[in-house]
Amino acid sequence: MLGFSNISLSNFLFWATQKKWFLYALGLGALLLSFPTPHDLQIEAKISIIILIVSLILIIKEPIPLPAVAIFILIAQIYGGVDTVDGISKSFMSDAVFFIMGSLMLAVVIIKQGWDSRIALGILKVTGNKTAGIALGFLSISAVLSSFIGEHTVAAIMLPIGMTLIRFTSTNLSKVKNLSAVILFSIAYGCLIGSIGTPSGGGRNVIMINYLNQAGISISYFDWMVRTYPFIFLQIPIVSWIIMKTFKPEHRILDSSVRKLVIKVARSRAITGRNTLTVLIFILILSGWVFFSEKFGLGTIALTGVFFYLLGGFVKWSDLNKHTHWGVIILFGATISLGTSISKTGGAMWLADQLIYSLGTFMETIPFFRELVVIVVTTSMSNVLSSSATVAVLGPINLNLVPEILNIGLLTAMSSAFSYFTAVAAPACTIVYSSGMIRAKDFIKIGFRVGMISILLLIAYVNIYWPLFN
Amino acid sequence: MKILIAIGSKEFSTPTLRLGMKVAQAFHAKTTIIDVGEKISEFSSHLVELAQDQMESWDFDPPGVDVLEWAFNYLSDNKLIDSKQIETGFPKNRLIDDGEERKLVYLSGTICDDVNLILRNGDIISELREEVQFGKYDVTIIGKSRKRNMSHDLLQYINSSVLIVNNYDNEKFNKILLPLNDETGMMKVAKYAIRVALALGVGIDILTITNKNDSGHENRFKVTKLKKLFRRSGVAYDYKVEEGDIVEKIINKAGKDKIIVMKASSMSPIQRFFKGSIPLSVMNECNVPILIVK
Numbered sequence: 001m002l003g004f005s006n007i008s009l010s011n012f013l014f015w016a017t018q019k020k021w022f023l024y025a026l027g028l029g030a031l032l033l034s035f036p037t038p039h040d041l042q043i044e045a046k047i048s049i050i051i052l053i054v055s056l057i058l059i060i061k062e063p064i065p066l067p068a069v070a071i072f073i074l075i076a077q078i079y080g081g082v083d084t085v086d087g088i089s090k091s092f093m094s095d096a097v098f099f100i101m102g103s104l105m106l107a108v109v110i111i112k113q114g115w116d117s118r119i120a121l122g123i124l125k126v127t128g129n130k131t132a133g134i135a136l137g138f139l140s141i142s143a144v145l146s147s148f149i150g151e152h153t154v155a156a157i158m159l160p161i162g163m164t165l166i167r168f169t170s171t172n173l174s175k176v177k178n179l180s181a182v183i184l185f186s187i188a189y190g191c192l193i194g195s196i197g198t199p200s201g202g203g204r205n206v207i208m209i210n211y212l213n214q215a216g217i218s219i220s221y222f223d224w225m226v227r228t229y230p231f232i233f234l235q236i237p238i239v240s241w242i243i244m245k246t247f248k249p250e251h252r253i254l255d256s257s258v259r260k261l262v263i264k265v266a267r268s269r270a271i272t273g274r275n276t277l278t279v280l281i282f283i284l285i286l287s288g289w290v291f292f293s294e295k296f297g298l299g300t301i302a303l304t305g306v307f308f309y310l311l312g313g314f315v316k317w318s319d320l321n322k323h324t325h326w327g328v329i330i331l332f333g334a335t336i337s338l339g340t341s342i343s344k345t346g347g348a349m350w351l352a353d354q355l356i357y358s359l360g361t362f363m364e365t366i367p368f369f370r371e372l373v374v375i376v377v378t379t380s381m382s383n384v385l386s387s388s389a390t391v392a393v394l395g396p397i398n399l400n401l402v403p404e405i406l407n408i409g410l411l412t413a414m415s416s417a418f419s420y421f422t423a424v425a426a427p428a429c430t431i432v433y434s435s436g437m438i439r440a441k442d443f444i445k446i447g448f449r450v451g452m453i454s455i456l457l458l459i460a461y462v463n464i465y466w467p468l469f470n
Numbered sequence: 471m472k473i474l475i476a477i478g479s480k481e482f483s484t485p486t487l488r489l490g491m492k493v494a495q496a497f498h499a500k501t502t503i504i505d506v507g508e509k510i511s512e513f514s515s516h517l518v519e520l521a522q523d524q525m526e527s528w529d530f531d532p533p534g535v536d537v538l539e540w541a542f543n544y545l546s547d548n549k550l551i552d553s554k555q556i557e558t559g560f561p562k563n564r565l566i567d568d569g570e571e572r573k574l575v576y577l578s579g580t581i582c583d584d585v586n587l588i589l590r591n592g593d594i595i596s597e598l599r600e601e602v603q604f605g606k607y608d609v610t611i612i613g614k615s616r617k618r619n620m621s622h623d624l625l626q627y628i629n630s631s632v633l634i635v636n637n638y639d640n641e642k643f644n645k646i647l648l649p650l651n652d653e654t655g656m657m658k659v660a661k662y663a664i665r666v667a668l669a670l671g672v673g674i675d676i677l678t679i680t681n682k683n684d685s686g687h688e689n690r691f692k693v694t695k696l697k698k699l700f701r702r703s704g705v706a707y708d709y710k711v712e713e714g715d716i717v718e719k720i721i722n723k724a725g726k727d728k729i730i731v732m733k734a735s736s737m738s739p740i741q742r743f744f745k746g747s748i749p750l751s752v753m754n755e756c757n758v759p760i761l762i763v764k
Contacts (some may be wrong), residue, residue, distance in 0.1 A: 007629070010739040014627045018596065066512045107517070111524055152514075156521035160528035167530075325516035386513045430514035431521040436533045 021061035029054040038350075045347035047080040052338060052347075052393055059331070060384050067327035070334035082341045091340040097333040098299025099206040100388070101324070105306045106285070107153040108323045109315045113278050117268040119145075120161040120261060129258045131179065131249045135186045136240045138162060142190025143232055146428070147197030148286060154194070155428035158187045163435055164264065168257035173437060179254075180437040181247040185446055186240065189420065191428035193235045196414045199224050199298055200289050204391035206298050207336060208413040211395040214340065217406050221290045221298075227410055227469065231461050238457070239450050246446045274314065281308050335392035343396035352400035368459050374398055374408060375415040375455050383425045383447075387416040407466060411458070418454050421447035471499035472605060473582075474630070476506065476598060476612040480540040483613060485638040487544055489759060490611040493633065495581040496669030499608070503541045504601060507534040507591040534589045535562065538575070541587060545577070551585055552578040565589070570604075595623045602630045609633060609761075621753045625734065625762060626742060631662070633761040634753055637726070643758070646674045647728040649720050650696070655733045659763040660696055663731040664703045666761065670729075673706035677723055679716045717751045730760040 004012075016023065032050045037043055051073060058069045077088050119141060127137030138158065146154040162183040170176045195201040199209055199221055212219060285305035289298055309315050342348045355373070362369045378398070382390040391413060398412045399405050419426035423433035423443050432438065475490035477483035487503070494501040510518050522532050531539075542560040545551045555561070555577055565575045565587075572590045579585040590597045602610055607630045614636035615621070624632050648663045650656055667674050676696065693709055700707045712719055724730050735747030742750070749762045 006739055010627060010629070013739055013743050014599065017623070017627075018593075062512055104516075108520065111520060116524070116528075152517045156517065156524050159521055160525050160530060163525070163530060164528055323516055323520045325512075328513060328516070424511045424514075427514040427517045430511060431518055434510065434518045434521065434533060435525075 019063045021057060021063040025054045025057040025061075025063075028057070040353075041347070041350050042345055044080075044082045045342070045345035045350060048077065048082045048338065048341045048345050049347045049351065051076045051080065051082070052342060055335070055338065056385065056393065059335075059386075059389055065327060066331045070327070070331040073331075073334040073338050077338065077341055082345060088337055088341070091337040092333045094210050094333070094336055095297035095299040096203065096207040096210040096336055097329060098297065099200075099302050100203040100299075100332050101329050102299055102302025102306050103150050103200070103203060104152075104324045104329070105315075105320050106282075106302060106309075107150060107156070108320050109278065109306070109309045110149060110153050110282065111156050112315065112319070113275050114269060114271070115275075115279075116157045116161055117265040118271065119157065120164075120265050123161070124258055124262060129253055129255045131182065131252055131254055132240075132244055134165070134254060134258070135182050135244060135249075136237070138183060138186040139190035139193070139240045139243075140236050142187050143194030143197075143236055146191040146194035147201045147229070147232065149282070150200065151191035151195040151202060152427035152431065155187060155191045155431040158191075159184075159431060159435060161261075162187050163437070165254065165257055165261050166437065168260040168264075169251055169254055176250055178247040179249040179251055181442055181446070182243055182249045184432045184435065184438050185243050185247070185442075188426075188428045188432040189239055189243065189450060190236075192417050192419060192426055193232055193239060195428075196417045197225060197229045197232050198289075199293065200286075200302075202417070203332065203388040204416050205413050207332070207339075207388060207391045208395055208409050209298070210336065211339065211343070211399060212406065212409050214343065215399055215405050217409070218294060219406065221293050224410075227466065228414060230465060231414065231458065234457060234461065235454065238453060242449050242453065243446060246449060247442075277312065278309070278314055281305060281312075281314075332388060332392060335389050339392050339396045342393075343399075348396035349400045351397045355397075355401065368463060370402055371411060371459050371462055372455075374401065374411055375418075375458055378412050378415040379418040379451065379455065382416040382419045383421045385425065387419055387426055390416045407462065411462060414458060415455070418451055420451045420454070471497040471609075472607045473497065473499040473501045474598070474601060474605065474607040474610045475501060475503045476594070476610065477503060477537060477541060478505065478613065480537060483537075483541075484544070486611060486613040486635040487541060489633070489635050489638045491545075491548070491550055491581070492669045493609065493611065493666060494579075496665040497609075498582055500583040500586075501579065502586040502588055502601075502605060502607070503538075504588040504590060504598070505534050505537040505541075506594045506597045507589065509592045531562065532573075532589075534591070535565065535573075538565070538587045538589055542577075545585060550579060550581055552580060572601075595620070595627055598624075599627050599629070602628055611635060618754060622746075622750055625747070625750055625753065626739065629764070631734075631761065631763045633759065635759050637757050638759050642727050643670065643672065643729050645672050645728045646670075647720065647724045647730045648674050648676045649716070649723075649730070649732050650676060650678055650693075651716065652736075654736055655763070656696065657699065659731060659733045660699055662761065662763045664700065664705050666729065666731060667705045668703070672729075673708070674700065675723065675728065676707060676709040677720070678709075678711045679719045680711060680713050716748055717755065720752050721756050724756055724758050726757060728758060730756060730758060732760070732762060734762050734764040 029050050037046045055069060055073050074088055077083055078085055123137040123141050127133040142154050142158050166176055166180050166183055199205045285301060288301035378394055395412055398408050402408050421443060423429050423440050473494045477487055539560045546556040561575055565573050567573050572588055574586055574588045577585045609631045610628050611633040614634050646663050646667045663674055732749055735742055735749055737747055753760050
């Protein structure tokens, strides 16, 4: 056909099949662009909204590599006249991007320090040998740790401990399917629950702080904790109970496996002076976040920690380079820049207005309907997209929904952690899922229950607890 | 000759591996057994790798290694690899990352040349296509998927002959069904059928399907060439000409006890993409293993 060989035609068809979502997204973008611009919307805002829609499809379906999506977002904004090259470059690199970069690098340092065996011992000392207690222990420790050092780091540390306990209970994994689900979901959901507790719990929190700062609102590390941490304590026992009820474990007591794990941990390498120094540096980083983040930014402090770890030879650059996903960092920079553009051009306000016009009656008549809309939209998106990307794109829109900007910002950040339904959205869930011991449909089974309860709890929480601050 | 056998799990891949190794034996082919693990979202791929590194420090194998170990045990139990390697067991420590996002281990075969085990992650069609292009495989052997698109994609995008293992049971299959309707590539597909028949120790039913307008002369002419080939090979064969719908006839004739060996469509990739093809229809509807020779 037209001189093309069958192989080249086949190659082209394969490319088109693999990139079909890219082609659909571009087609949709072109179609939307051809529609007349609403009279109350600037052309720059319209283009930025179209870029947002196209990018969302590309991020969710991944037809092209994520760094390519990031580049697309940046160049489309410039060619589309949304902002100048300088404007896009400025919004591309923010403290939130510094934080995501620093947090991914800190994860590499922390994971390599051998804290896992100490944590395992700590959990078992407190929880005893009953499965329910152990599950609660895994969930609580994962939640508390992830609130400070990030969900992905904690999931990577906790997973081998949980899996070793399961393996010591039975080498035939088909006989301990429910026990596996209990332990692994306790880890994954613990990480998600905890990640809302402090600004350093997840990149999405820092992205939201970035947007709040742009709106002229400042919140300290401690203030964030005061407003969000009680929700963690509220969720921990309830979620643990739901997990135990959903997957009734085959063993109620894990006596011998706990003993075997304690012996294994006792035989592991002893903590060295360097390990202790790593902890001390991390405590300094944490103190920096608590006391100086408003002045210097969370990202700057995280990168300072990375600098000291490199300076002291605690980690090799080659290790950091290997395990840091630069593509994801670029993508977050690009989505934050797009979020900023949507906000600056008035697109976010316009989208929020459309939502208010279409749901305004319900928002005025049904109690808590506004919160419900924000939570449901954010939760839904965070289950198909990454939670940080969800906050990056939804943040500016949600902040325009109601006058209480701080509350709605915190609500968006908190509900973006409800990625309970799928294995692919939150890194903690993906890490646990990659063990091969739980199935995708298990996430739907338990995720629906935990998700629904969390949404109701959050609505009650923001309406009972947060008014105390006003 | 090089053969690629794709396995997916310990539970469902035994028939694929069994038939695959028989075919490998028939062709005395260099064989690679590949497991393609699930695609990990790019968002979390580096973090998952980091977690897996951590898992290895607690003596856990990366996902997929257990499937390769199972394949190794199958080869050992059936004495398909060198006895020294059987004695030393599955060489986890020799599972090397070749920098092309795949892990592999080399073994020496007994019934065929080298036997390699490969672990990859990602979209199955993309990974198999890349592996076939990279290794220049002649036949790809894979179990039938429930996804209808999968058959289409295999035929359309994998640049090798494809054997789909469907409901394969050693005892049940007593014949090869060889539908032949035109001369192009006829001898190649016949040779493949003979090799498989010899490996399984079964005969061949050659089937030419005509419609009412066909004179049949041309087909009968071709068959004289084929008969000579079959006589020389020593494989028992039977030749029939029947009238009717090609796909329906092939499926009826194959029943539940014949392995189908047929030629790939000679249409252009664009035509095949939009209109489908006879081999694709047969592949989708039949309940027996089917080898499409390209």
